[in-house]
Amino acid sequence: xxxxxxxxxxxxxxxxxxxxxxxxxxxxxxxxxxxxxxxxxxxxxxxxxxxxxxxxxxxxxxxxxxxxxxxxxxxxxxxxxxxxxxxxxxxxxxxxxxxxxxxxxxxxxxxxxxxxxxxxxxxxxxxxxxxxxxxxxxxxxxxxxxxxxxxxxxxxxxxxxxxxxxxxxxxxxxxxxxxxxxxxxxxxxxxxxxxxxxxxxxxxxxxxxxxxxxxxxxxxxxxxxxxxxxxxxxxxxxxxxxxxxxxxxxxxxxxxxxxxxxxxxxxxxxxxxxxxxxxxxxxxxxxxxxxxxxxxxxxxxxxxxxxxxxxxxxxxxxxxxxxxxxxxxxxxxxxxxxxxxxxxxxxxxxxxxxxxxxxxxxxxxxxxxxxxxxxxxxxxxxxxxxxxxxxxxxxxxxxxxxxxxxxxxxxxxxxxxxxx
Numbered sequence: 001x002x003x004x005x006x007x008x009x010x011x012x013x014x015x016x017x018x019x020x021x022x023x024x025x026x027x028x029x030x031x032x033x034x035x036x037x038x039x040x041x042x043x044x045x046x047x048x049x050x051x052x053x054x055x056x057x058x059x060x061x062x063x064x065x066x067x068x069x070x071x072x073x074x075x076x077x078x079x080x081x082x083x084x085x086x087x088x089x090x091x092x093x094x095x096x097x098x099x100x101x102x103x104x105x106x107x108x109x110x111x112x113x114x115x116x117x118x119x120x121x122x123x124x125x126x127x128x129x130x131x132x133x134x135x136x137x138x139x140x141x142x143x144x145x146x147x148x149x150x151x152x153x154x155x156x157x158x159x160x161x162x163x164x165x166x167x168x169x170x171x172x173x174x175x176x177x178x179x180x181x182x183x184x185x186x187x188x189x190x191x192x193x194x195x196x197x198x199x200x201x202x203x204x205x206x207x208x209x210x211x212x213x214x215x216x217x218x219x220x221x222x223x224x225x226x227x228x229x230x231x232x233x234x235x236x237x238x239x240x241x242x243x244x245x246x247x248x249x250x251x252x253x254x255x256x257x258x259x260x261x262x263x264x265x266x267x268x269x270x271x272x273x274x275x276x277x278x279x280x281x282x283x284x285x286x287x288x289x290x291x292x293x294x295x296x297x298x299x300x301x302x303x304x305x306x307x308x309x310x311x312x313x314x315x316x317x318x319x320x321x322x323x324x325x326x327x328x329x330x331x332x333x334x335x336x337x338x339x340x341x342x343x344x345x346x347x348x349x350x351x352x353x354x355x356x357x358x359x360x361x362x363x364x365x366x367x368x369x370x371x372x373x374x375x376x377x378x379x380x381x382x383x384x385x386x387x388x389x390x391x392x393x394x395x396x397x398x399x400x401x402x403x404x405x406x407x408x409x410x411x412x413x414x415x416x417x418x419x420x
Contacts, residue, residue, distance in 0.1 A: 011053040011068045013061070013123070015309040016159070016270045021061035021123025022324075024103065026094050027130045027363045030115030031087070033351035035141050037079045040109060043140030047133075048072035050146045054153040055268050057133075060106055061123025068123075077105035077119075084113030087358050091204045091387075093117065094364040098200040109137070114353050115360075122365075126272040127341045127376075128256065130363065135346045155265040159306060162260040166299040196328035201392040202364035203401035207384040207408040218412050226289035229340040229377065234285035235411035236375060236386070237336060239403040241283055242414075245395070246333040248371075251282050253292055254339035255301035273305035274337065282336065285415045328370040332394055335371050341378045348381065362387045370394050375404075384408070 013021075035043070048058030049072050058072035082093055093112055097119055108119040116138050120130060136147050155161065216228050223231070233253070241247050252274045258267060277291045295301060344361050352359055361378045362385050374389040386408065388400045407414055 009070050011059050011070050013059075013066045013068045014159075014269060015066070016305065017056075017061065017123045017125075018063060018066060019308065020126070020270050021063050021121060023122045023366050023368060024098070024119060025122055025127075025130060025363055025365045026097050026117060026119045027134055027361075028090050028094055028115055028117045029134050029138060029347065029350075029361050030090070030113075031353045031358065032114055032116065032138050033353050034111060034114060034116055034138060037081070037111065039140060039142055040079055040111070040137055041076065042142070043137055043144070044076050044107065044109070045072065046146055047136060047150045048075060050150045051152070051268075055150050056124035056129060057107070057150065059124065061121045075106050077108035080108075080110040082110050082112040085115060087360050090115055090117075090360055090362065091202050091364075094362075095201045095392075098202070098364050098366060122270070125268055126256070126270045127339070127363070128258070128271075129268055131341070131344055131346060132268075134361075135350070138347075138350050149266065149268060152266045152268070154267055154269060155261065158261060158265060158267050158271060159257075159302070159309075161265070162257060162302055163299075163306065165262075166260050166302055192330040193327040194330050196326060196370050196391075196393065198324070198366070198370075199391045199393040200364065200366040200389065201397050202362075202387050202389045203397045203404070204360065204362045204385060204387045205401060205404040205408055206360065207386070209382040211408060211411070212379060212384050213382065215411055222415075223286055223289065225293070226285055227292060229338070230289035230292050231285040231415060232340075232377060232386075232407070232411060233336075233338040233375070234283055234288045235407040235414040236338075236404060237288075238283035238414040239407040240334060240336070240400070242406070243399050243403045245399070245403070246331070247282055248333045248335045249279050249282060250335060251277050251279055251288070252335070252337040252372075253277065253295075254337065255296070255304075257301050257305055259296075260299065260302055271305070272339075273301040273308065275301050275304050283414075325370050328394055332371045334373050334395060335369065337367070337372055337374045339365070339374065339376045341376060343379045343381075359383060361385055363389075365389045367391060373400065 053070045058070055058075045060069040060071055062068055097110055106121040106124055110117040118133055132149055219226050219228055219231055237247055255273050255275055257271050257273055275295050279287055361380055363376050365374045367374050367389055370391050377386045386404050
């Protein structure tokens with residue numbers, strides 16, 4: 001009798017994905033006309049089966065092994081119905097989900113009227129996957145074709161390819177960049193700590209339509225070499241300072257390293273890197289922009305991505321589990337992390353049910369450290385949404401929200417060269 005050939009049910013994860021598997025991101029979009037819960041479930045099941053083990057949907061992340069289970073039949077948690085809500089109520093619901101959802105499932109879904117919320121293990125991917133899933137689920141009516149990305153195998157060894165493409169002509173640059181990254185690995189320990197446990201929360205503010213364009217025009221006149229996102233980051237830091245927050249001079253900025261790959265390359269998993277900058281003044285838009293520009297052109301995000309994979313690999317080989325923080329400084333200073341998702345162009349053709357002023361695309365991305373505050377900005381044409389993910393037993397969420405609103409209301413007055 002012939003032996004039956006069994007289908008492999010595991011996926012060999014990258015160290016990049018292992019790094020993110022201990023945290024979650026919850027994204028929200030709305031108000032849009034959504035499919036019913038049956039169609040939402042069908043869409044996610046189709047996505048899980050379409051790519052097999054080659055795309056993240058259907059895989060169970062783990063921090064203990066790089067062999068992840070592929071279980072397309074039970075990866076999805078319950079689809080919760082939270083009842084109708086307004087745009088202003090979305091942050092409260094995201095906070096509630098972050099504290100109550102079933103973290104044993106890699107993907108959970110909640111619907112609140114015309115708002116869709118996807119709770120995803122960060123081990124599956126980064127913001128690029130989150131936007132793709134929002135688009136697929138919100139537009140996933142019966143008969144809708146499976147998107148191409150869900151059927152496309154990731155480019156082989158993308159980090160190696162990106163490093164070779166960026167540093168191939170000058171290998172010495174790799175060593176120089178790694179040295180600059182390693183020199184910032186050990187921050188001075190803060191004296192005086194108190195017990196702490198995670199308490200994730202999110203606040204969201206939206207700019208008046210056209211704010212980003214006005215900031216771009218101001219940039220062209222005042223600081224033509226600066227990036228708009230860096231100026232926005234600096235304005236938020238200044239606003240936080242004005243609201244009484246102590247701001248750490250060390251700032252983290254997220255970079256999507258897909259920019260270093262050929263355009264036809266595919267990475268559905270994690271390919272973003274946090275780059276750490278030690279700034280003289282985090283509220284100085286010119287200094288912030290110059291630091292980001294130097295990092296981008298030198299390929300430092302790629303080196304940071306490569307180096308950051310070393311620690312989890314060592315832990316895995318040593319059998320040491322990931323340890324979460326259990327204490328926080330008694331007098332904490334905010335460590336700001338900035339992530340500019342960019343233009344959410346793939347979401348523009350969804351069936352929005354309200355005017356642009358009520359629309360929202362946002363995320364809660366739980367900070368890994370108690371004193372971190374993760375700012376995420378998303379553009380939707382002339383609209384701009386900024387969220388801040390934090391632990392509300394360390395910093396006051398309403399003060400953080402007020403600081404973002406101040407920055408979005410009048411960023412020009414807050415930038416260092418215009419501030420009195």
